[in-house]
Amino acid sequence: MYFNAIILPAAGALISTIRRRAYHTIVNSSWLAEKLANSNEKNLRILHASREGCQDYAEKHIPKSVCFDLKRSQNQNSAYNFMLPESDFFSKYVGNELGIAADDHLVVYDSGTNAPSLELAARVWFTFRYFGHKSVSVLNGGLLNWMKEQNPVTTDQPEVEKRHYTCREQRRLVVTYEEILKNLDEEDQQIIDCRAPNLFRGDTAMSGLSGHIPGAINVPLMRLVDPDSKLILDKDKLISIFEKAGSVICSCNSGIQACGILLILSILGKKDMQLYDGSWTEWSQRADPDNVEVD
Structure with a gap:
């Protein structure tokens, strides 16, 4: 199934919510x-x-920034790449290697090596x-847009001073394979799959089975970002896409792109949303073929 308009509260309510929250969740280059x-x-990090x-970081980066390596920080005990790390590892990684404390305001930017x-x-x-950090902006x-402006x-790489970091896991933000299976029967939540359409349809396989989780809607992340400016689409366009209310689970190939959908839903004031961290990598290897759809 492909998207026309899905999943969020009425547009009038969203506009005021966006104005309240956009400063914190999304910042622009002039602000930074x-x-x-x-x-x-x-306290800005x-x-x-x-x-x-972090090779892209070594080549060029925003002054005073440090590199967050997704591969380095992944769960070292998982069978799947890029899964959320364990709390003990994460606290040491961000505290000792990145010099971050829980009360810092973090501004994260994309290196531009992966579309969009x-x-x-x-x-x-x-x-x-997920680990309870309250002040995080993107x-x-x-x-790319930073340099364009x-x-x-x-x-130059700043010196990092080791700091203590305490994790407070928010497990409600993530669903498991077993919970997705349960949802297939109960249909309490809408699954958004933000992979490219050819992967969603099953034309191309990246791992295991090809296709998508039954009942999922395809909302490619690439269509929510302007291809030239690399900026997220303006709020009116986003509202027109996500205009109906509902509880959401976001999925992709390995749990990375799905976070882009979660970020956008957060900008629009959505709270009832979760990540399927294993995403298609796990589903394609564990699910019965009867629990895979192709278009």
Whole structure:
């Protein structure tokens, strides 16, 4: 099934909600440039979201940023790549290696190495939210838009001072394979699959079986970001897509792109939403073929 208009509260209510929350969840390049120039911003931490290895960070990054390596921070005991880490590992990684404390305001930006210049930053945003970090923002347009607006980049890497970080897991934000199976029978929640249409239809297989979870709706993340500016579509367009209320589970291939949908729903004031972290990587390897649909 493909989207026309789905899942959010009435448009009138959303507009006021967007105005209240957009400052915190999404920030723009001019806002960040001003904050960087202000020496009083002691608790501001900027994170460069990198898929693996931080090579893109070494080549260029926003001044004063540190690199958050998604591969480095993944769950080391999971059979699947990029799963949410265990809390003990995460607290040591962000505290000791990145110098982050729980009361810092984090601004995460996408490196631009993965279209649509949102998914990596959104994954980092969601990970911190999962571990109870209250103040996390995403830079709209990521590094590509930052440079397009003539803001500086550097190869200098700031010194990191080790800090104590305490995790407070929000397990309600994530659903398991077993909970998805249960939902197939009860149909309490709508599953949004944000992979490319060819993957959703089953034309192409990336792992295991091809197709999608029964009853899922395809809302490709790439269609929610302007291909030229790399900015998230304006709120009126987003409202027109997500205009009906409902409880949502977001899925993709490995739990990364789905966080982009969760970020956008959060901007629009949506609260009743969860991530299927295993996503298609897990489903395609564990599900019975009868629980896979192709179009």
